[in-house]
Amino acid sequence: MSSIQEQLIQLREELREHNYNYYVLDNATISDYDFDMKLKTLQDLEAKHPEFFDASSPTQRVGGEVTKNFETIAHKNRMYSLSNSYSKEDLLDWEKRVQKILGTEAVEYTCELKYDGASINLTYEKGQLIKAVTRGDGFQGDNVTANIKTIRSIPLQLKTDFVTDFEIRGEIILPLEGFSKMNEARVEAGDDPYMNPRNTASGSLKLQxxxxxxxxxxxxxxxxxxxxxxxxxxxxxALENAKKAGFKIPDTIKVAKSIDEILDYINLWDTQRFKLPYETDGVVIKVNSLHQQDELGYTAKAPRWAIAYKFKAEQKSTVLNSISYQVGRTGAITPVANLEPVELAGTIVKRASLHNADQIEKLDIRVNDTVFVEKGGEIIPKVVGVDLTKRPADSQPTVYATHCPECNTELVRTEGDAKHYCPNEYGCPTQIAGRIQHFISRKAMDIEGLGGETVALLAKENLISNYADLYELKTEQIIPLERMAEKSAENMIKGIEKSKEIPFERVLFALGIRFVGETVAKKLAKYFKNIDSLLNASFEELIAVDEIGDRIAQSIIDFSNNPLNIDLVNRLKSYGVQMELSAKALENQTDELQGKIFVVSGVFTKMSRNELKKSIEDNGGKVSSSISKKTNYIIAGDNMGPSKRTKAEDLGIPIISEDDYIAMI
Incomplete structure (x- = not known):
């Protein structure tokens, strides 16, 4: 090794250590001036000797890379949301659900503060940062690696052997002191200050x-x-070892043995959080054992082994000036409170949800009332009460809208529905635009170059009236439109063409059948395999599908009985949109385990638990998290929970090994 290379390696190691001491341990071991001088020496050496380039060098943190379009990347492991709780009762209910699955096993928990920033997923291979991706919709996010490398508390290279290949998740935050200084500088420069640290941190990740x-x-x-x-x-x-490897793990994490200890932690931080250098909005409680986390698994939306406890939302009072009504893509009507502007949790709030007619009647909400507003889950403002002491003498009860605000069709409300609906599905302009916007959205057809404003423009110019019309658009029709150029028109057509590769389960979700969300669409696609089988299915055939109830089944039948819908589906087919599972998706699928319910418990050697569960589902079986009389088999690995084994034996359910299962399929 040359002396230059040795000098480079030594300088990099030295600067990494100083960087870690300052940004992670908050314990500077060198002056800022000396650090800058060493960094400049390193930059000069690297410039003269590009053959010794190192992607994880401290010099890579200064930025300079420009990203015009952030690449969308699918997460290797889905980033789930957390279920929320707001009371001791919610936590006790969660604990009961955990214990029901784990049986008599002792459970301990970790308590962590819920940081208020932008979620990030960092991927490391052989100790090096490979990529950084935003949470996005949980399934895919934006590649912001160049921007993340500038954050000095994130190690580009690990200090110790940790895990060879792994992902680590966290929150990008803007500490309050830094946020305050940024705003001082903006005000001095004559710019408007940023509203709050969370949105500023999130926006920073998408700077070009x-x-x-x-x-x-x-x-x-x-x-x-x-x-x-x-x-x-x-x-x-795992977190303690991650800290040793160089990651910034907050020292506020605590292990708790009971709900009472969890509540003590919550009560402590409900007041102490205001002394922290960053914003928090709650506490996250997790089952500590990784084996038990595996046993508990996930619902369609959230891990069963974790829950968020949200601190009481900030509440303000203001005057309700008027009530307006919004129409959703399915025709659902949402009443909206138009408020005298009020600052709430760092943002100016002018509008808030009133939910539905029942909520307005229950709280007796009226125009000109002084109302209490809070942010539900700290995100969506909602009206939660009325200050009756300030009600005007001439106040009149609210009469809920009777007709659609967009097309004037009389509203309907079916028994059991909380909301009123506009039944003019194919004539109401907002519903038409809403269905197209849903169709092109990220979780559905994910059409690049096409957004809500463009959809509205295309509809206004009578170029589209439904989502099938998108596939007949021509570049020359789009170029003359307002704010359109040749390049953007070409990108839109390319995006529409590329959407023909989107798999069937996402196309099914994109169709906008009422009550058919992402998870339901996947189940239906897997079961029926193509659109014709689904739309020709009887009510009995539909409810025979796992987790498909009467309401979803009836909605699919209503959709398939409408000739306009069938015409749209046939048109999409003719354009080449995927209306059946691909050969690759069908490759390893059989009906071998149809109707069989499995519980997977323990640690396995030939397959991971996730591979085992996928295999069961690919072969037509169902995976359950808890044992019941309906369970057909327990697949047991090492360290199977003793309570599960006892329950299986009591119910006479066969316990089979991983090898037995492989032989079965």
Missing amino acids: DSAEVAKRPLDCLLYHVVAERLPFKTHYE
């Missing part, structure tokens, strides 16, 4: 010039390690 990101005092707090097989027994142990 990483050199601009490097100027912002962003930080990253990590809270979850994901890998195929972790060499740790608990979540707490």
